[in-house]
Amino acid sequence: MKKELTRQQYLDLYYYMRLNRAVEEMMVKLFRQNKIVGGLYSSLGQEAISVGTAYALEKKDWLAPMIRNIGALLVKGVRPRDVFMQHMAKYDSPTKGKDGTSHFGDLDNLHIVSPISMLGDLIPVMTGVAMAGRYLGQRIVAMTWIGDGGSSTGVFHEGLNFAAVQKAPFVLILENNLWAYSTPVRKQVPLENLADRAKAYGIESYIVDGNNVLAMYSTAKEAVEQARAGEGPILIEAKTFRRMGHAQHDPAEYVPKEMRAYWEARDPIALYEKFLTGENLLDAKGRKEIEEKINTLLAKERDFAENSPLPPPEFAETGVYCTGDDCHKIRAKWERPIAEVTPPRSSVEAVWTVPGFGSGKGSGGAHAPIHFGDTQPAETKPAEAGKSAVQAPAKAAAKKTVKAVPASASRKARR
Amino acid sequence: MPGTNGSAPSGTQVTFLEAIKQAMFEEMERDPAVILMGEDVGVYGGAFKTSEGILERFGWERVIDTPISESAMIGAACGMSYLGLRPIVEMQFIDFIVCAFNQITNFVAKGHYLWNAPAPMVVRGPSGGGVHGGPFHSANPEMYFVHTPGLKVIYPSTPYDAKGLLKAAVRDNNPVLFFEHKFLYRRIKGELPAGDYTVPIGKAVVRRQGKHLTIISYAAMTHTSLEAGEALAKEGIEAEVVDLRTLLPLDEETILNSVKKTNKCLVVHEDTKTGGIAGEIAAILCEKAFGDLDGPLMRVTSLDTPVPYAPTLEEYFLPNAKKIFSAAKELARY
Incomplete structure (x- = not known):
């Protein structure tokens, strides 16, 4: 591991990993006390992924967590009490008891989109977030996570393909934790590296040691900046292991003992502590201080959560529809001149040619008009002279044709 | 219209x-x-x-x-x-x-x-x-x-x-x-009209005034129902035709007002029969206008099959003015 962050950044990563684990440990206790209403999922051993990747985002960026990304939520600014209350179905929780687990979001402040249980759906949704951000001139990046199992869904393909053709500023973290419930990755995907899926979409990919928080962070940081620069979506495969069962009820006896032992010896927090100690960034005293800070915080947060009531029954009937401006004032936040996307500047002349198309004999020569045009910016002529208002997707797509990334080259992660 | x-x-x-x-x-x-x-x-x-x-x-x-x-x-x-x-x-x-x-x-x-x-x-x-x-x-x-x-x-x-x-x-x-x-x-x-206007979501409209029965429909079948309404008028049956326009939320008020006036209701839709909006309207009438009904709720819909391709089959599958006319006449007899 190479030193390249500030001391505070190194310690932030440590703090959030410890906080992630402590929040989940506390929820296991609450679960055993029957205070958790539904299921409880664990990200034990995968904290480096949630924390390292979310830490690469800026405040204005958007993320959508999956079930094992509580760490990402904490990094983005979600309070532990909200995580507790969600699981306990409390009225003060972000969804006021209408949904549980990490199924909550915050459009206005933290820029978090709530997941649903159907896997993969977030991929097109976050593609849309990324496209809208680009359209509005916000220069944001959208990030979400998916598992090895979730990468088998149709919407994973539809979403990533759409993101790729649109060159959307979108980063997808594929957490390959080797198990989708009881199904091993070998039965899920016939690939050694799930990052290879990126080849099908002509996008860049990385393979990272998911138990190395610094590798996760630096790779995600690079990917986020690439995406922000308009280079299109990026897929990062994080290789890791799901240490607990699918949820609390599942003892995961189907996992081979040797596999579990191998990964338990590679605990991401223990590995990072070793690094921090070696670099003189953390000593026993500093560690104790962080532990105490977390313990004090979580005791307070848990008490708040426990004291929150369940929602009143009739609350079930409310909120199906937005009732208008009193309910939500929906306003797009423009950070570019609106004139760029309104006529006459938005107007384009309809000339549909593809360079090189039909240049052979009898075809009408190069630049022969065709019915279904390519969106090459050379043919995009604004009605008014001046800068093209329509450069974002089209120009980016043309500037750099699809870059094929061989599997070996995709191993860009710093270890 | x-x-x-x-x-x-x-x-x-x-x-x-x-x-x-x-x-x-x-x-x-x-x-x-x-x-x-x-x-x-x-x-x-x-x-x-x-x-x-x-x-x-x-x-x-x-x-x-x-x-x-x-x-x-x-x-x-x-x-x-x-x-x-x-x-x-x-x-x-x-x-x-x-x-x-x-x-x-x-x-x-x-x-x-x-x-x-x-x-x-x-x-x-x-x-x-x-x-x-x-x-x-x-x-x-x-x-x-x-x-x-x-x-x-x-x-x-x-x-x-x-x-x-x-x-x-x-x-x-x-x-x-x-x-x-x-x-x-x-x-x-x-x-x-030349200028900007909107039509409110969730509001049905009465397309034809009548007193003997209400025909509730929407989309293309509204026109077919109106055609049947003209034919019925020639036989002295005045059908009121309601165009739902919005299916969700459903305009219960317009439905109830019309049926309370005519006391009979025929629902016509191009959607297949089972699980179509006619069933929902029947339930609403039973709950809220049971005492006003002088006849059974009747429905003219497509068959409970996929939409077939051949013109002969599709025409048989779809509702038409003749089918609506017959059902309305039967309902009017109650």
Whole structure:
């Protein structure tokens, strides 16, 4: 591991990993006390992924967590009490008891989109977030996570393909934790590296040691900046292991003992502590201080959560529809001149040619008009002279044709 | 058409399709947050040319030709709506909307209820039969979505309503599904007022006044019901024809007012019988107007089969004025 962050950044990563684990440990206790209403999922051993990747985002960026990304939520600014209350179905929780687990979001402040249980759906949704951000001139990046199992869904393909053709500023973290419930990755995907899926979409990919928080962070940081620069979506495969069962009820006896032992010896927090100690960034005293800070915080947060009531029954009937401006004032936040996307500047002349198309004999020569045009910016002529208002997707797509990334080259992660 | 509200004398005659196109143009002109996305909507102008000229007017960023990925485009529209955009998504044929069923019913529809996230977006496309499109280009899949709280479902019958309701849908803060009966696209014309107007979502309209029975219908079958109404009048039966216009939320008030007046109700829809809106209307009448009914609720609908291809089969499958006439006569005898 190479030193390249500030001391505070190194310690932030440590703090959030410890906080992630402590929040989940506390929820296991609450679960055993029957205070958790539904299921409880664990990200034990995968904290480096949630924390390292979310830490690469800026405040204005958007993320959508999956079930094992509580760490990402904490990094983005979600309070532990909200995580507790969600699981306990409390009225003060972000969804006021209408949904549980990490199924909550915050459009206005933290820029978090709530997941649903159907896997993969977030991929097109976050593609849309990324496209809208680009359209509005916000220069944001959208990030979400998916598992090895979730990468088998149709919407994973539809979403990533759409993101790729649109060159959307979108980063997808594929957490390959080797198990989708009881199904091993070998039965899920016939690939050694799930990052290879990126080849099908002509996008860049990385393979990272998911138990190395610094590798996760630096790779995600690079990917986020690439995406922000308009280079299109990026897929990062994080290789890791799901240490607990699918949820609390599942003892995961189907996992081979040797596999579990191998990964338990590679605990991401223990590995990072070793690094921090070696670099003189953390000593026993500093560690104790962080532990105490977390313990004090979580005791307070848990008490708040426990004291929150369940929602009143009739609350079930409310909120199906937005009732208008009193309910939500929906306003797009423009950070570019609106004139760029309104006529006459938005107007384009309809000339549909593809360079090189039909240049052979009898075809009408190069630049022969065709019915279904390519969106090459050379043919995009604004009605008014001046800068093209329509450069974002089209120009980016043309500037750099699809870059094929061989599997070996995709191993860009710093270890 | 009798009862069409708001037809301004100064307006021009336009087709149903042109009315939809006008609504999209005007909304995109009015609000830069409105964008259009779908298969072949840009360069080609849409499979039915509903969006012809929109790309040339509004440009690549606002008119997006997508891959053949209904889940991706509806998911992306939802994400866009979270940043305050108001996307219109075209299904090339509304049959294909079920490819995105999960995205619509689980992601889009539930967001406001679960986490207070409104998704102002419109999914629209050509629906319905009668044009020999076969089993996958003729569907009326509206009831899958009427059963989904959080959505609004519109199915207009006139150019005036199509334009006004589509504009209302774009401005609504909720996800709205907008069904365009393709049989009407170029067959039905109407006068449109010159200026901006909307038609309220969730309000039915009485298209024909009558006293002997109420025929409740929507979309293309409204016209068929009116045709039957004229034939019935010749036999001394005055049928009141109600056009629902919006299926979700359903305008119970207009339904109840009419049936309390005529005491008899026939529901006509092109959707198949089992699970169609007629069953829901029957339940509402039983709950709220049981004492007012002088006869059984009757229904004329398509058969409980897929939409068949051959003209002979499709004509047999669909409701028509003759079938409505017979059922209405039988009902009038009570």
